[in-house]
Amino acid sequence: MSVVLFSGGMDSTALLAVEVQEKDPVVAVSINYGQRHAKEIEAAAAITAHYNVEHVVVDLSVLQDVLRSALTGDMDVPDGHYAEQTMRQTVVPNRNMIMLSVAAGVASSRDTNRVVTAVHAGDHYIYPDCRPEFIEAVSAATRLGTATFGDVEVEAPFVHVTKTDICRIGAAADAPFRLSWSCYKGGSTHCGSCGTCYERREAFRDAGVMDPTVYVATPTYSVPEGVQ
Amino acid sequence: MSVVLFSGGMDSTALLAVEVQEKDPVVAVSINYGQRHAKEIEAAAAITAHYNVEHVVVDLSVLQDVLRSALTGDMDVPDGHYAEQTMRQTVVPNRNMIMLSVAAGVASSRDTNRVVTAVHAGDHYIYPDCRPEFIEAVSAATRLGTATFGDVEVEAPFVHVTKTDICRIGAAADAPFRLSWSCYKGGSTHCGSCGTCYERREAFRDAGVMDPTVYVATPTYSVPEGVQ
Numbered sequence: 001m002s003v004v005l006f007s008g009g010m011d012s013t014a015l016l017a018v019e020v021q022e023k024d025p026v027v028a029v030s031i032n033y034g035q036r037h038a039k040e041i042e043a044a045a046a047i048t049a050h051y052n053v054e055h056v057v058v059d060l061s062v063l064q065d066v067l068r069s070a071l072t073g074d075m076d077v078p079d080g081h082y083a084e085q086t087m088r089q090t091v092v093p094n095r096n097m098i099m100l101s102v103a104a105g106v107a108s109s110r111d112t113n114r115v116v117t118a119v120h121a122g123d124h125y126i127y128p129d130c131r132p133e134f135i136e137a138v139s140a141a142t143r144l145g146t147a148t149f150g151d152v153e154v155e156a157p158f159v160h161v162t163k164t165d166i167c168r169i170g171a172a173a174d175a176p177f178r179l180s181w182s183c184y185k186g187g188s189t190h191c192g193s194c195g196t197c198y199e200r201r202e203a204f205r206d207a208g209v210m211d212p213t214v215y216v217a218t219p220t221y222s223v224p225e226g227v228q
Numbered sequence: 229m230s231v232v233l234f235s236g237g238m239d240s241t242a243l244l245a246v247e248v249q250e251k252d253p254v255v256a257v258s259i260n261y262g263q264r265h266a267k268e269i270e271a272a273a274a275i276t277a278h279y280n281v282e283h284v285v286v287d288l289s290v291l292q293d294v295l296r297s298a299l300t301g302d303m304d305v306p307d308g309h310y311a312e313q314t315m316r317q318t319v320v321p322n323r324n325m326i327m328l329s330v331a332a333g334v335a336s337s338r339d340t341n342r343v344v345t346a347v348h349a350g351d352h353y354i355y356p357d358c359r360p361e362f363i364e365a366v367s368a369a370t371r372l373g374t375a376t377f378g379d380v381e382v383e384a385p386f387v388h389v390t391k392t393d394i395c396r397i398g399a400a401a402d403a404p405f406r407l408s409w410s411c412y413k414g415g416s417t418h419c420g421s422c423g424t425c426y427e428r429r430e431a432f433r434d435a436g437v438m439d440p441t442v443y444v445a446t447p448t449y450s451v452p453e454g455v456q
Contacts, residue, residue, distance in 0.1 A: 056294055066330075092333070093335075094377075097369060105295045128375035144362040145322050145357035147356035149321055
């Protein structure tokens with residue numbers, strides 16, 4: 001059994017699709033950390049229902065009172081390319097470590113030893129807690145912290161995979177991308193303007209996969225200088 | 229500035245006393261993870277008020293629905309020596325990693341880079357997430373996960389210190405032990421029978437420090453064979 005850290009976005013939807021194919025049974029854990037895009041949790045519920053997979057939702061929205069970020073507080077979510085410096089505002093401090101440690105607790109409680117997360121190569125530029133060295137370190141800490149209580153490890157199968165290739169992998173595994181949610185702005189339709197909408201659209205386009213998403217706006221961006 | 233992970237028990241009270249002396253200002257973070265001994269949170273509030281230190285309480289009691297333990301669920305809290313095998317039931321899976329990752333998020337949000345926890349040598353036998361190798365690993369993961377967002381590190385100054393010596397160190401720093409709370413059973417007075425009450429009493433006795441605690445019962449235990 002595996003515990004999949006599952007946001008309901010397109011990356012973790014692709015991961016769940018692969019996990020359902022390869023590792024049965026699976027428990028999907030969604031963590032609401034007070035983000036504005038709680039629409040993701042609804043998407044996560046629809047996708048786990050699609051797969052008839054157990055869905056554990058953990059409401060940690062109290063964290064928005066103590067953690068500073070444009071995603072959880074009163075700051076405006078910036079528009080623009082995902083990799084721009086303004087996107088630093090969307091960093092929720094230590095978010096992945098908090099989510100992974102809870103998922104590992106769930107894994108230990110269910111006598112399973114594997115937590116998987118869909119962090120990917122495109123997240124590295126801004127988010128330190130999506131980088132390969134962090135994943136290795138957090139897996140080591142988790143294994144030691146749960147020693148004799150499951151020896152839980154953390155895996156990030158997409159950590160060196162681009163979002164475009166995740167889109168291809170997910171499509172090949174029949175991932176229900178139409179049910180997934182990416183927008184950071186929390187409207188009823190994907191805004192099309194925020195960094196994650198831009199990234200989502202770009203991934204479908206570059207992967208040559210049909211994009212089932214309805215976007216409010218269709219902006220054009222240029223990648224800022226110095227961004228890879 | 230330092231963030232002190234602060235339960236209101238005697239170990240973190242001693243740690244806070246030392247931190248207030250040496251590192252000013254300090255923020256104390258108490259995390260309610262659904263434990264039965266929420267009395268600790270009241271004790272923590274009284275102690276931070278004593279020191280006029282900011283007290284951040286994070287209610288993660290929703291975790292009791294997803295994490296299995298005698299401390300958070302319906303299981304009975306076992307009596308007996310703290311180091312007995314029955315005490316394994318009191319392990320909340322991955323508890324310290326969850327609490328430390330939240331404390332590190334608070335530290336990053338406040339532009340400070342140091343989280344301290346009062347885990348100590350006596351905790352190693354049963355709790356894997358109190359051992360020196362875990363502390364080192366979780367500090368490495370935290371530093372990487374908060375890289376460029378504070379580079380937060382975790383320190384455990386008591387990790388090689390016995391509870392008896394913590395009692396001596398706290399007494400020397402005028403720690404208000406009378407306000408602290410240890411009992412796992414959640415009554416209005418320390419039960420005197422549970423593992424942590426036994427350990428508390430033993431620490432005061434062995435340290436030669438006056439024990440200000442009122443206990444309901446005065447049991448005598450012998451240390452089980454094989455326990456150090």
